Amino acid sequence: MFKGTVTNLSISYDALNESNTFSRGDVISGRVTFDVSKEIKVEYLTVSAKGKASVHWTERYGRHTAFYKAKERYIKLENIIIKQNSEQNNLQPGTHVYSFTFQIPMIELPSSFVGMYGKVVYQLEAKLHRPWHLPNTSVKGFTVINPVNIQSPELLAPQMASKNKTVCCLCCASGPIALSARIERRAFTLGESIRIFSEIENGSSRTIRPKAEIVQKQTFYARGKEKSLVTKIVSVEGEPFFSGKTGTWNGELPRIPFNTSFSIQNCQILKVEYIVVVYVAIPAAIDLSVEFPVIISSFPMDYPMYM
Template sequence: MYLPGQVIEGIFHLVVDADKQTFNNVEVSFFGSSKVSFQKADNCRIDCERGYHHGRMHNGVVRRPTHQPIRCHAVNAQRFINVSSKVELNGISVFFFANTELSRGTHLCHFKIDIPVHWPFSFTGKYGKIKYELQATIRRPWKMNRHCDLEIVLLPSLGPLLGDPILPHPTIVRSVCDLKDTFFNCCCKSGSRKIIFDVTLAKAFYNVNRNMEFTVSVTNCTHFKLTHFFIYILCESLFSAEGAIQTKEDSFVNTIIEHSIKSNETSSFQAVIPVPDVLPSLDFTNIKLHYYLVVKAFGGKYKSDKSAVFKKNIILVGRDY
């Protein structure tokens, strides 16, 4: 396992089992690929055609056919199409024994390959994966090339590359949301229905497996009472292929905070939630992992029949190795 920016160093053993063998070259290369594959739903219309009704034999007598006009009609249908995409990550190659004749025995190839700093980490998901390989290729005249592959795992570590996470001035994110019915997703029918969230974030990004601290200030402009808050981290995975996007959502760290706010009042509270040991944020060509901090306020006449949602994207980075 390696980190971006590190060096892959090793020795390739080439065994020659003949007295003399000529080699075009021996190549040691490091490369990767990002593959996405899923089924896309496609709405279509199928044209159906009704032809003539031919006569049938009944009791030994062939009845005359009843000629009906051809009728065409269309039927709405849905079909699924397999779509895929692949992005190549070409690395550095090192060559040995170019146009060289080698004798019987074991020949050593010492190599050093730098891993690009900007390459994404290894990833395996439901609809795609990012994979890296270290490959040795032997090329000989008039013979098929021989390959030897070794999978390399690239760990996520973006924290040191982004600098100090502490902001000189904390960022206050404001969001004005509507208080809606929890089950029917419709707004209140009378009076003001605005809930104003002011969330103060002290860091530009957060490490996984660490605590996330922030301040939540809420202004209740409705005539209902807010009773409690539900806080969690939402992960949105996006896989793109051939113009289509497949989305998958997962939630982590479900925390309930009992804090009541009366109508036309402003109140604030401190929140500390643990960031789970998940994959960090990823923004690659065809695979993206986006994380959001979600604060959901509940209230209403029956305590939880109405809710308002605050949602802010956050950046998660790897551990401090």
């Protein structure tokens, strides 16, 4: 099998933390490595850092298929490692290693994300250009997170909501069902559980059951249209409330999985939102529910934030 003169082109970077993630203002340091089997002439070698969001979906209208696409660019940086007409243009056989450094701009960047109809990706790309040859290319992704100050007063504030309804039984109205619920704050981190505090009054003739869940809503925007996808992340349920029972239900949702995507609220073409839904399931009727929008971040409560 034919083997090229330039082989094993790769790009790598040094991790800054255990989670191998980066945020605005961080410095990415790495290396470009490749092997050369014989002396060659190089025009130039570049390394670039790119970040963008893109969405894409289709919809059918009879026989016609409409395509919806949109893109948004965040960063585009480039380092020229080997310049044209320099002393480094002639390379000898062997392994060659070149270092590079980028600083991520101090701008608002959405967190990395891959969804059903869109994504936010950040990549490093190395390109080696030679006369009369197609460029040799290597791409390496890196993860960016948008730091959220979950210690801010507005995110530490508890959320409360109440609702009630009357359930009809044949032609007669049954007694009211009332739900009051509270969660401790508006922002949570991966691996945390969310506690539910609720008071329930079952004045109906039916047996009802309290439940709660975290749902993720992905929304994508293009050409004036939007596409949404809702997924349940975790859920919990309590013991039944029989007819005439009034009491409290203090439940605890399972820990937020570590592979859960972070909230994205700073992108024009896609959003990732989370909602804690607390409800009572009512047989043969629409559930009575209250909703609490929450933010999911990667930092624990005692993490030293900078904003």
